[in-house]
Amino acid sequence: xxxxxxxxxxxxxxxxxxxxxxxxxxxxxxxxxxxxxxxxxxxxxxxxxxxxxxxxxxxxxxxxxxxxxxxxxxxxxxxxxxxxxxxxxxxxxxxxxxxxxxxxxxxxxxxxxxxxxxxxxxxxxxxxxxxxxxxxxxxxxxxxxxxxxxxxxxxxxxxxxxxxxxxxxxxxxxxxxxxxxxxxxxxxxxxxxxxxxxxxxxxxxxxxxxxxxxxxxxxxxxxxxxxxxxxxxxxxxxxxxxxxxxxxxxxxxxxxxxxxxxxxxxxxxxxxxxxxxxxxxxxxxxxxxxxxxxxxxxxxxxxxxxxxxxxxxxxxxxxxxxxxxxxxxxxxxxxxxxxxxxxxxxxxxxxxxxxxxxxxxxxxxxxxxxxxxxxxxxxxxxxxxxxxxxxxxxxxxxxxxxxxxxxxxxxxxxxxxxxxxxxxxxxxxxxxxxxxxxxxxxxxxxxxxxxxxxxxxxxxxxxxxxxxxxxxxxxxxxxxxxxxxxxxxxxxxxxxxxxxx
Numbered sequence: 001x002x003x004x005x006x007x008x009x010x011x012x013x014x015x016x017x018x019x020x021x022x023x024x025x026x027x028x029x030x031x032x033x034x035x036x037x038x039x040x041x042x043x044x045x046x047x048x049x050x051x052x053x054x055x056x057x058x059x060x061x062x063x064x065x066x067x068x069x070x071x072x073x074x075x076x077x078x079x080x081x082x083x084x085x086x087x088x089x090x091x092x093x094x095x096x097x098x099x100x101x102x103x104x105x106x107x108x109x110x111x112x113x114x115x116x117x118x119x120x121x122x123x124x125x126x127x128x129x130x131x132x133x134x135x136x137x138x139x140x141x142x143x144x145x146x147x148x149x150x151x152x153x154x155x156x157x158x159x160x161x162x163x164x165x166x167x168x169x170x171x172x173x174x175x176x177x178x179x180x181x182x183x184x185x186x187x188x189x190x191x192x193x194x195x196x197x198x199x200x201x202x203x204x205x206x207x208x209x210x211x212x213x214x215x216x217x218x219x220x221x222x223x224x225x226x227x228x229x230x231x232x233x234x235x236x237x238x239x240x241x242x243x244x245x246x247x248x249x250x251x252x253x254x255x256x257x258x259x260x261x262x263x264x265x266x267x268x269x270x271x272x273x274x275x276x277x278x279x280x281x282x283x284x285x286x287x288x289x290x291x292x293x294x295x296x297x298x299x300x301x302x303x304x305x306x307x308x309x310x311x312x313x314x315x316x317x318x319x320x321x322x323x324x325x326x327x328x329x330x331x332x333x334x335x336x337x338x339x340x341x342x343x344x345x346x347x348x349x350x351x352x353x354x355x356x357x358x359x360x361x362x363x364x365x366x367x368x369x370x371x372x373x374x375x376x377x378x379x380x381x382x383x384x385x386x387x388x389x390x391x392x393x394x395x396x397x398x399x400x401x402x403x404x405x406x407x408x409x410x411x412x413x414x415x416x417x418x419x420x421x422x423x424x425x426x427x428x429x430x431x432x433x434x435x436x437x438x439x440x441x442x443x444x445x446x447x448x449x450x451x452x453x454x455x456x457x458x459x460x461x462x463x464x465x466x467x468x469x470x471x472x473x474x475x476x477x478x479x480x481x482x483x484x485x486x487x488x489x490x491x492x493x494x495x496x497x498x499x500x501x
Contacts, residue, residue, distance in 0.1 A: 027206040033071040034219035048115040065235040072192040075220030080190035092136035095215035128176035134464035139188035153500040162190035164243030167236030175201035189488040192221040269477030274430035277423035278308035284435035296459030306431035356405040430470035
């Protein structure tokens with residue numbers, strides 16, 4: 001045991017890859033113009049649980065991106081004209097089925113490159129597949145309207161059509177789900193896509209795309225450009241043949257991409273940083289609140305954009321809540337995600353470990369109390385002990401910056417007004433959570449929280465049927481749900497006159 005958290009040994013990359021039922025799903029090439037391609041330029045991918053190199057992956061340049069975009073542009077016109085909405089839905093349905101048939105292999109690849117526990121990886125694969133299933137059905141629900149005209153003998157109606165070629169840029173923390181949440185609605189709408197997956201976790205995307213092509217989705221409609229060349233990747237934001245860009249990642253990069261996209265007035269969707277408040281009132285069910293905090297804070301080792309970054313607890317229940325949370329955190333097991341006894345995998349890289357350490361050190365120096373954890377683990381890999389801090393105040397870095405790791409900082413509040421003020425005291429507005437058994441308070445506080453998504457008495461707010469997105473500097477646009485298809489469409493109005501002739 002170390003700091004109350006047990007530690008397990010890593011597992012070798014070679015062993016895990018040899019156990020794949022379909023070894024062809026582990027791919028290190030890009031997919032451009034309907035073909036798998038490699039280059040002399042490559043970047044290395046590492047297992048964050050062991051620091052071992054997994055592979056070397058093709059690193060494409062700007063010319064490769066341009067080739068992919070041109071190919072996707074030609075393919076998109078043909079794809080939309082030659083398919084119906086139900087036909088596109090059928091292709092997506094087959095893609096969903098292939099993913100589910102290969103979910104253990106896909107989870108193995110995801111666990112290897114991302115580090116999250118195998119149970120979480122397998123859960124993400126199923127979650128990723130749910131977006132494909134959802135938009136397979138939504139593809140046929142792209143409704144227009146008829147509008148009463150103010151002019152006589154005139155008829156007005158609207159239709160929704162695909163926006164065109166979409167540039168897709170995704171993060172490493174959910175390397176499967178962030179692909180499907182964007183690509184499935186794009187394909188359902190009749191768009192083609194050019195995907196730039198994260199350099200930390202490219203293999204999940206490549207495996208999913210292989211299955212998409214196997215399902216019958218036209219090869220040139222779904223292209224993958226792996227790269228570590230940021231200048232090459234910005235082609236997705238500047239090329240005039242790209243009509244829309246969808247990005248999930250940091251606020252700073254999102255702002256940069258949005259500025260670049262203005263040059264050609266692209267449609268843009270941004271899902272950016274978060275600083276989610278997790279409010280626990282004294283009338284809450286404490287067991288439910290603590291369990292939700294564990295899910296909300298320590299899932300994916302705290303590396304989610306909707307993680308509970310600030311735990312705001314009413315003073316009258318503060319000691320009881322803190323003790324219960326610390327007990328649960330001390331029961332976590334840290335190590336390789338392939339070990340079935342492990343509940344906490346590694347962080348993505350050493351920089352992530354350093355950031356958490358900085359936040360902990362700063363908070364303690366400014367008066368916070370370390371309840372458990374608090375330091376990197378002395379072993380190979382990118383591990384940090386799951387940590388709880390109490391006595392945290394707004395003067396500390398953790399109050400204003402997104403930690404993105406297994407650090408639970410507890411702030412105290414006295415009144416509902418103070419809780420709402422603390423919760424909204426951030427430039428971000430992605431997710432928020434509140435726990436109370438007072439129905440009036442639930443509606444009142446949910447109305448006042450400045451977030452795009454609210455969880456009430458639950459830490460689980462993400463599902464294919466739920467609109468996902470934020471306000472303020474957490475971005476704009478919504479993914480998933482009945483609204484997700486619209487992000488990849490344009491609305492056309494048709495006015496028909498002269499009906500009396």
